[in-house]
Amino acid sequence: VEAGFDAKRLLRIGEKLNTPAATCLRVNTLRADVKRISHELEEHCIATSGFKPTIVSHPVLPECLILAPRFNATFSEAAEDIVNHVSRERVVLVGRLCGEAVLQGADVFAPGVAAVPFDLQEGETVAVFADTTDCVQRGGVTAGRNPKASDIVVTPENSVLVGRGVARMERGGIFGRKPVGVAVEMTERQWDAPSLSAWNEDVCMLQTLPAAVVAHVVDPQPGERVLDMCAAPGGKSTHMAQLMGDQGVVVACDRTQNKVDKIGHLARRLGLQSVQPMQADATCCVERGVVEACSFDRVLLDPPCSALGLRPSLRVGGVSAWSKAQSRQTTAQNLRSLPSYQRRMLFEANAALKPGGRLVLSTCTLNPLENEATVAWAQQRLGLEVQTQEGVRVGGPGMSVHGLSQEDASRLQRFLPGEDNWANDNVDSFTGFF
Numbered sequence: 001v002e003a004g005f006d007a008k009r010l011l012r013i014g015e016k017l018n019t020p021a022a023t024c025l026r027v028n029t030l031r032a033d034v035k036r037i038s039h040e041l042e043e044h045c046i047a048t049s050g051f052k053p054t055i056v057s058h059p060v061l062p063e064c065l066i067l068a069p070r071f072n073a074t075f076s077e078a079a080e081d082i083v084n085h086v087s088r089e090r091v092v093l094v095g096r097l098c099g100e101a102v103l104q105g106a107d108v109f110a111p112g113v114a115a116v117p118f119d120l121q122e123g124e125t126v127a128v129f130a131d132t133t134d135c136v137q138r139g140g141v142t143a144g145r146n147p148k149a150s151d152i153v154v155t156p157e158n159s160v161l162v163g164r165g166v167a168r169m170e171r172g173g174i175f176g177r178k179p180v181g182v183a184v185e186m187t188e189r190q191w192d193a194p195s196l197s198a199w200n201e202d203v204c205m206l207q208t209l210p211a212a213v214v215a216h217v218v219d220p221q222p223g224e225r226v227l228d229m230c231a232a233p234g235g236k237s238t239h240m241a242q243l244m245g246d247q248g249v250v251v252a253c254d255r256t257q258n259k260v261d262k263i264g265h266l267a268r269r270l271g272l273q274s275v276q277p278m279q280a281d282a283t284c285c286v287e288r289g290v291v292e293a294c295s296f297d298r299v300l301l302d303p304p305c306s307a308l309g310l311r312p313s314l315r316v317g318g319v320s321a322w323s324k325a326q327s328r329q330t331t332a333q334n335l336r337s338l339p340s341y342q343r344r345m346l347f348e349a350n351a352a353l354k355p356g357g358r359l360v361l362s363t364c365t366l367n368p369l370e371n372e373a374t375v376a377w378a379q380q381r382l383g384l385e386v387q388t389q390e391g392v393r394v395g396g397p398g399m400s401v402h403g404l405s406q407e408d409a410s411r412l413q414r415f416l417p418g419e420d421n422w423a424n425d426n427v428d429s430f431t432g433f434f
Contacts, residue, residue, distance in 0.1 A: 005366075013366070013432070016417035017313045020103045020191050021431050023067040024209040026235075028242055028270050032203035038065055045194045049105075053194065060394055063242070064212050069104075069193040076190060079161050082127050089127040091142040091154055092116050092167070092184055096314050099130020102162045103312045105193035107186050110169060110179035115140030115152045120171045128184055129159040132314050139175050160314055163189035202269055207235045208311075209394070210415040210433030214300065214362045215239035216392040217413070222247040224297040227352050229282040229345060232259035234266040234275070236300060241272045253280040253291070283344045286351040293351050298358045301349040303342040305363040305370050306335055309432020311417055339369050343377055350382045359384065363434045366416075371434040372409065373402035386411045395433070 005013070025041065027034050038055055045053050045067070054068040082089060094102070098112025108128060114136040120126075136152060143151035165184040174183050196206060220226045220240045228237045231252035241250045252263045252275050260277045267275035278290075282303065285291040346361065353359050361378075363370055375398075378384045386408040396419060398404070398412030415433035 013417055017309075017311050017432065020069050020193055020312045021208065021417065022069065023104070023193060023196065024207055024212060025065045025067065025196060025204050026207045026212055026239065027063050027065065028203045028205075028238075028272075029063050030242055030246060031271055032200075034063060034065065037200065037204060040200070041065060041067070041196075044196075044199060049192060049194045051192060058209070060392060061209070061212050061216065064207075064209065066209065067194065069191040072188065072190060072192050075163070075188045078188075079190065082164075083156065083161055086127070086154055087143070087145055087147075090117055090120070090124055090144075092120075092126045092128050092165075093136060093140070093142055093152060093154060093159060094128060094130050094162075095136075095138075096130055096132055096134055099128075099160065099162045099314050100310075100312050102128065102130070102186060102189060103191055103193075103314075105189075105195040106197070107182045107195070108165065108184035110174045110181055110183040113174050113179075113183050114138050115142045116167075116171050116174060117142055117144060118171065120167055120174075122167055122170050124167045125187075126165055126167050126184060127161065128163050128165055128186070129154045130162050130314050131159055133158050161190070163187075202271070205235060205238070205266070205270070207239070208364075208431045208433070210431055211235060211362075211364075212239065213392055213394050213413065213415075213433075214302070214360065215243055217362075217389050218298050218300050218358065218360045219392075220244045220248065220250070220298055224248045225295060226250045227291065227296040227299045227349075228252045229280075229285070229299065229301045229349055229352075230254060230303050231277075232262050234263035234277075236302060237263060237275050238267055238270050238272050240300070241267070241274045242270075244274065246272050246274045248274055250275045251291070251296075252277050253282060253285065255279070255281050282348060283341070284348065286348045291348075291352050294354050296352050296357060297354055298360070299349045299353050300360050300362070301345055302362045303345045304338075305342065305365040306338055306367050308365045308367055309415070309417075309434075310364055311431040335367055335369060338367075339374055339377075342370060342374060343381075346374065346378055347382065350378070350384065358387070361434075364431065365434065366432045368399060368401050371414075372398050372400075372404045372412070375408070375412065376403040379404075379408070389413060395430075398434070 058064045093115040143153045165186040232254040237252035263277040280290045395413035395415040398409040400406040400409040415430045
């Protein structure tokens with residue numbers, strides 16, 4: 001990653017990745033009017049979060065409503081005291097992914113809790129920290145004023161404070177056989193953002209802004225056959241169906257039946273008939289005859305990647321790109337090995353494409369080996385050409401690295417946190433995306 005960015009820029013990106021991006025809500029315009037949804041959304045936020053958010057319609061993606069999170073200056077001032085005197089706090093330690101969800105407006109649900117005080121009772125005020133190491137096993141005990149050797153002591157090296165809340169379950173309920181429900185109702189967070197995970201879900205869905213750009217780059221037309229090769233949970237597949245007016249076919253593949261079922265559930269929820277979920281392995285689907293060769297007008301490949309652009313990311317520190325408490329899930333070996341796996345899928349994607357068709361590659365990582373280097377490989381090994389993306393220039397240009405020419409790099413789109421280039425300067429909406 002460092003080969004593609006200078007140190008100052010990498011530091012700035014890392015700091016931005018610690019914070020939530022603006023929420024992007026995609027409206028199914030086949031079912032609902034964007035202005036009406038915007039009005040209802042404002043009322044919902046005021047009723048549930050107590051503040052009126054900034055809501056804007058994106059100038060290039062009119063079906064997308066953008067909500068900027070609000071920095072909680074009052075809690076930020078108190079946070080330093082909480083961290084410096086953590087031994088006097090009743091601490092709930094949650095998993096990293098749960099902590100990231102809290103930063104985006106969620107409460108703490110029981111399955112996301114890693115450790116709590118041994119005598120935690122319902123109704124107590126607690127400080128919620130997120131484990132940034134991915135190492136703490138569920139069921140632990142957080143240290144108090146007189147910790148035991150086996151207690152978990154939260155420090156800036158292994159955790160980060162994400163807010164305060166009120167316990168809605170005691171320890172036994174949180175770590176029971178089948179834990180369900182809200183374990184901690186959040187009352188204060190570093191960032192104020194409305195929780196919209198199930199709001200108006202028959203006409204709306206949450207999707208990052210860069211991910212919403214992808215369907216426009218694919219540019220599917222009514223009546224065409226479109227293939228989405230790694231489609232779960234179905235956000236891009238349903239978006240393409242929406243842009244086609246639900247006329248044509250979107251074959252949405254994934255490797256496991258569980259993921260395929262999720263695609264079908266989302267399509268039915270949004271009332272889209274053209275999405276056809278199918279179980280298929282993207283590394284060999286054409287070779288084995290599961291997907292017919294040369295049969296699709298457009299193909300989208302969003303392969304499994306290192307996900308270094310996901311935001312907010314509590315794996316990222318402010319001193320360098322990665323904190324000392326580095327996630328076990330990200331290693332240099334993984335970053336080097338992923339491209340060969342992804343290129344097997346790209347080979348199959350090309351085989352499924354009709355002559356003269358359009359193939360789109362997207363990832364949610366900053367790693368040039370998975371992005372620009374893979375594009376250069378596709379040019380050399382598959383004979384593909386990089387096309388100019390007319391009408392949907394939202395991100396910045398790609399980088400001329402790993403054999404990719406400056407001209408071709410300029411035709412790509414890279415989304416870097418903190419480097420939005422659209423008209424509203426008050427909305428920071430970019431995750432790391434390619």
